[in-house]
Amino acid sequence: MSLRLATGQAAFAGDHTLPGMLHVALRRSTSAHARVRAADARAARQLPGVAAVLTCAEAPLVLGEVVRFVGDRLAVVAAEEPELAMRAAELVAFDLEALPASLDAAAAAADEAAVAGRVSVS
Amino acid sequence: MLAHGIRSYHRPTRIEEAQDLAAQGAVLLAGGTRVLTSAKAAANVVDLVGLRLDVVDVEDEDLHVGATTTLSELADSAAAHSLSAGLLPLACRTAVPSPLLRGMATIGGEAIAADPDSELVAALLALNAVFMVSHPEGPRESPALRFLRDPGRDLAGGGVLRALVVPGAPDGAALERVAALPSLPPLVAVAVTTKVSGDKLARVRVAVTGLDGPPARVLDAESKLERTAGEEDVLETAASLVASNARFRDDEAASASLRRRMARVLSLRALRLAISRGRQRQPLATTRPRPAPLRRVPAPLPNFTSGRVELQLNGRAARLDADARTTLFELLRSAQVYGVKAGCGSGRCGTCAVLLDGRPVASCLTLAVRAQGRSVLTLEGLGSVERPHPLQTAFAEAGAAQCGYCTPGLLLGARALLEAVPHPSEADVRDALAGLCRCTGYARAVAAVQATAGRS
Numbered sequence: 030m031s032l033r034l035a036t037g038q039a040a041f042a043g044d045h046t047l048p049g050m051l052h053v054a055l056r057r058s059t060s061a062h063a064r065v066r067a068a069d070a071r072a073a074r075q076l077p078g079v080a081a082v083l084t085c086a087e088a089p090l091v092l093g094e095v096v097r098f099v100g101d102r103l104a105v106v107a108a109e110e111p112e113l114a115m116r117a118a119e120l121v122a123f124d125l126e127a128l129p130a131s132l133d134a135a136a137a138a139a140d141e142a143a144v145a146g147r148v149s150v151s
Numbered sequence: 152m153l154a155h156g157i158r159s160y161h162r163p164t165r166i167e168e169a170q171d172l173a174a175q176g177a178v179l180l181a182g183g184t185r186v187l188t189s190a191k192a193a194a195n196v197v198d199l200v201g202l203r204l205d206v207v208d209v210e211d212e213d214l215h216v217g218a219t220t221t222l223s224e225l226a227d228s229a230a231a232h233s234l235s236a237g238l239l240p241l242a243c244r245t246a247v248p249s250p251l252l253r254g255m256a257t258i259g260g261e262a263i264a265a266d267p268d269s270e271l272v273a274a275l276l277a278l279n280a281v282f283m284v285s286h287p288e289g290p291r292e293s294p295a296l297r298f299l300r301d302p303g304r305d306l307a308g309g310g311v312l313r314a315l316v317v318p319g320a321p322d323g324a325a326l327e328r329v330a331a332l333p334s335l336p337p338l339v340a341v342a343v344t345t346k347v348s349g350d351k352l353a354r355v356r357v358a359v360t361g362l363d364g365p366p367a368r369v370l371d372a373e374s375k376l377e378r379t380a381g382e383e384d385v386l387e388t389a390a391s392l393v394a395s396n397a398r399f400r401d402d403e404a405a406s407a408s409l410r411r412r413m414a415r416v417l418s419l420r421a422l423r424l425a426i427s428r429g430r431q432r433q434p435l436a437t438t439r440p441r442p443a444p445l446r447r448v449p450a451p452l453p454n455f456t457s458g459r460v461e462l463q464l465n466g467r468a469a470r471l472d473a474d475a476r477t478t479l480f481e482l483l484r485s486a487q488v489y490g491v492k493a494g495c496g497s498g499r500c501g502t503c504a505v506l507l508d509g510r511p512v513a514s515c516l517t518l519a520v521r522a523q524g525r526s527v528l529t530l531e532g533l534g535s536v537e538r539p540h541p542l543q544t545a546f547a548e549a550g551a552a553q554c555g556y557c558t559p560g561l562l563l564g565a566r567a568l569l570e571a572v573p574h575p576s577e578a579d580v581r582d583a584l585a586g587l588c589r590c591t592g593y594a595r596a597v598a599a600v601q602a603t604a605g606r607s
Binding site: 031032033034035036037038039040041043044112 | 155489490491492493529530531533534535536539542543544546547548550551552553554555556558559562
């Protein structure tokens, strides 16, 4: 195996091409904490070559209606080309309701800190 | 992906043609490390490689450096070392710590970028370099103090930076920096040069980074030092002047007051070193100079928008379709050369590395059309599972390939090193592989390269 890695012969996930393969791009949150009031993916879906656009309306288990950090997932696009998927992801329009956020360690440690989600440890 | 705005590519052989295109708004392309990572989209690019502005030579004790000389070539140049008291080669190394990017980035490109945190710009200020610009309105010579404050002013209207001249070597120099990590730009850097006459300091130049704007000289501190014997209390006063008179930047990396305090300490340290080195005529230590590799100059290409790129790919003739905007990375992947991998897209990780005419380049920052008529070697071309290159065998035996993802940059960097230096020191090997793998301490990779060198 090691020699295959050292000669460029080992195939990584991105090295596989299959017939009909699509490329996925994510639209990520630029807000630390917000609720999605509405998402409009019509413009993205109309681009030729875009196979699917998912927001929290279509995939609530994967794309929650509350984003909890900058970079959290807002939408997923599958398209025939990677650039097309990225362009379509930027075309999804969001109406976001800003929620309180803790932006530094001191604020996060305060009793009245904004909480973006809880993890239960049992 | 930032290359995707490019619509046309021009490769002139006469500087007047480059001036005309620049006057029409085309972007000048030298190493590609700035242009292809810039947020500003370039529609038309002019490749300067055909102008042969990459010569380093000495005229009347002055160092002449062609604008498209790479930082690697300068870092390895004996002339640059001796005519800058070692400052220029050292600044090339610390300003661009990645050997892959250093082999692509050019001195002209770095100077024009006017990066506020560039210690290379500070070094050029401390060396009082003169910038030679070819311009449709006639040649211009612009001193560092003017040029580096706003390079766009001297270049506007079709100017092409041709060369820079470092006049008269200093006796001593020092470059002191502080950064969160060696691979990050300095929070503050101080470059100092000295000229000594008897006991006295005939001339001192102090330049500093981390400012609210481009790096700058601190003239008040310099005049405090000149014609003194560099007594400790004078150095203290000068260092305090650097801290108080330069306008330091306040940002998320460091507050202005922290930068001010660091600048005082670094200035004091740099002044002491540059003065004692000046008295002993002792240049800054650096690794030993190497001869620059021979470069083939590609044929002129007046206007390329799309077409066939003919190249030697892993020893075989290949003809591949490309647009002006296509990167060499995309070209190779479209030809199913999967030993070239996508990583950071900014030349830092090296997983897209290839050897272009024997020199390592990041294929994600190289336009495909630049490979026209040249030879490209990827990991597959180095050797195969059936017939591996000794370096590949050594990597496999030492377990140095690990996950294999950054291996292209490591192996091709090692191969280029061994071509230039058949028996490298451990420091040479570490320098050649620096920054290419994020997961390890390089112990196995360094051992594999040295084992290969030992067997040859």
